[in-house]
Amino acid sequence: MQPNKKHTAKTYDLSGLSGISDETLEMHFKLYEGYVKATNDLSERIGGILADGKVDQEEMRAYSELTRRLGFEYNGMVLHEYYFENMKRQGGGDPDRTSSFYKAAELSFGSYDIWKTDFMGIGKMRGVGWAVCYRNPETKALSNHWISLHETGNIAGFRPVLVMDVWEHAYLLDYKPADRPKYIEAFFSNIDWDVLNKRI
Ligand SMILES: [Fe+2]
Numbered sequence: 003m004q005p006n007k008k009h010t011a012k013t014y015d016l017s018g019l020s021g022i023s024d025e026t027l028e029m030h031f032k033l034y035e036g037y038v039k040a041t042n043d044l045s046e047r048i049g050g051i052l053a054d055g056k057v058d059q060e061e062m063r064a065y066s067e068l069t070r071r072l073g074f075e076y077n078g079m080v081l082h083e084y085y086f087e088n089m090k091r092q093g094g095g096d097p098d099r100t101s102s103f104y105k106a107a108e109l110s111f112g113s114y115d116i117w118k119t120d121f122m123g124i125g126k127m128r129g130v131g132w133a134v135c136y137r138n139p140e141t142k143a144l145s146n147h148w149i150s151l152h153e154t155g156n157i158a159g160f161r162p163v164l165v166m167d168v169w170e171h172a173y174l175l176d177y178k179p180a181d182r183p184k185y186i187e188a189f190f191s192n193i194d195w196d197v198l199n200k201r202i
Pocket residue numbers: 030033082167169171172
């Protein structure tokens with residue numbers, strides 16, 4: 003961890019999305035700010051333990067617990083930033099067939115439609131977490147993954163290309179819990195494909 007690094011919550015202008023209400027986004031930004039604050043608080047407390055240059059035996063339990071919690075909060079902060087960044091008003095549609103993302107999806111999955119079926123399928127999985135499309139920087143291949151909570155399932159070294167929050171708080175004001183597929187359709191109608199092409 004980095005005890006001296008203070009994170010500042012970013013702001014996003016996402017009002018007027020299709021199928022994801024401004025109320026949902028306002029509530030979601032507040033939750034995100036909570037992850038930023040918790041990341042800073044945990045880093046500061048861990049920094050306090052490290053300040054004398056050692057972790058005493060009696061500090062070990064607290065140090066371990068704070069460090070484990072940091073993985074949850076830090077990933078929660080970062081994934082929300084990718085998520086908010088990959089949406090925009092009047093986004094969506096299918097990506098341009100000549101775009102970097104479209105070509106990468108075709109190369110990796112055989113077709114864009116298969117990539118989309120896989121990504122959407124992961125988003126519909128039961129449980130609390132995220133659907134993330136990653137790019138392997140070595141092979142350039144895309145692959146889709148289920149992330150439990152925020153921290154379990156992320157592939158070390160892979161770069162997130164498309165990040166979709168499927169915690170219930172992402173859609174509960176707009177859809178019933180059983181209607182997650184409707185939220186996923188709404189999410190797809192707001193994707194900023196330019197951002198994905200830049201990430202690639
Ligand atoms: Fe969220």
